[in-house]
Amino acid sequence: MRWLDHREPVSEALRGAIIALGNFDGFHRGHQAVAGEAIDWAHAEGRPSIIATFDPHPVRFFRPDAPPFRLTTLEQRQELYLGAGATAMLVFHFDAELSGTSAEDFITEILIKRFGAHGVVTGGDFTFGKGAKGNVDLLRGFGGEHGLESRIVSPVEGEGAIVSSSRIREALREGQPELAAELLTRPFAIRGIVEHGDKNGRELGYPTANLHVESYLRPKYGVYAVTGKVLATGEELKGAANMGIRPQFEPPKELLEPHFFDFSGDLYGQEIEIAFHHFLRGEAKFDTLDDLIAQMDKDCEEARRLLSAPKA
Structure with missing residues (x-):
């Protein structure tokens, strides 16, 4: 083109x-x-x-x-x-x-x-x-x-009002990716290069692909059910991602951190696109790392369920 x-x-x-x-x-x-x-x-x-x-x-x-x-x-x-x-x-x-x-x-x-x-x-x-x-x-x-x-x-009207970029931005800021996807006709997606991080996720048993959000609108901070696409190969992945500043760790650092289920490959340096499907919960700081891991177990279980559910 x-x-x-x-x-x-x-x-x-x-x-x-x-x-x-x-x-x-x-x-x-x-x-x-x-x-x-x-x-x-x-x-x-x-x-x-x-x-x-x-x-x-x-x-x-x-x-x-x-x-x-x-x-x-x-x-x-x-x-x-x-x-x-x-x-x-x-x-x-x-x-x-x-x-x-x-x-x-x-x-x-x-x-x-x-x-x-x-x-x-x-x-x-x-x-x-x-x-x-x-x-x-x-x-x-x-x-x-x-x-x-x-x-x-x-x-054009959709979901009870005129479809506009401002409505879509508002939906994303409020943690409503499903509404945004309905107005866009596809999920909102952030594209970026996977960078090396501080390996916190790997040490917790949940390795992540770290992306800077750059000039994209910031969706509501929290945990999402997401899909990922490796642009060089077209490989599609399912996972859960944290979008935000990671309050459990110091210093605060804004990142999009998807964890992909049943994936063990090397994505460093690859360009990937993360599509936001469902908002699971807001960001939170836990009393212990064990509490964080227990919540991550629940997040991934819920993300798997939502992403595997048949589409209406």
């Missing part, structure tokens, strides 16, 4: 595309509806389809000290967009130059001249250009006057 940079012109083969415009970080059900409309439109007219995203997220540019909130990495987004059937992913590198581009110039200079876009698809709340002055009305009016067609996709 092509990975395009908004600062560079596209090849002739990709000109005349239909572009799904948005940030599409989580690529949830609402985002999928926008992308699906763009892909279907492109297929109907024999055109390429492009899904756009912004990196860094505009919030990160304007508020660099904001707590981490990303739901996906660019690599994960590229795989999701490819799976949806898009021809290419377009990355808008959000910097001072892009943030200072007027909404009109964004349409004429970037979308039309640089990319030769035939049409764009957005959600109704999409804004763009300096001061976020651009909106769907400008796309329809000013864009239409310059030959750019546009379509607007209505919000």
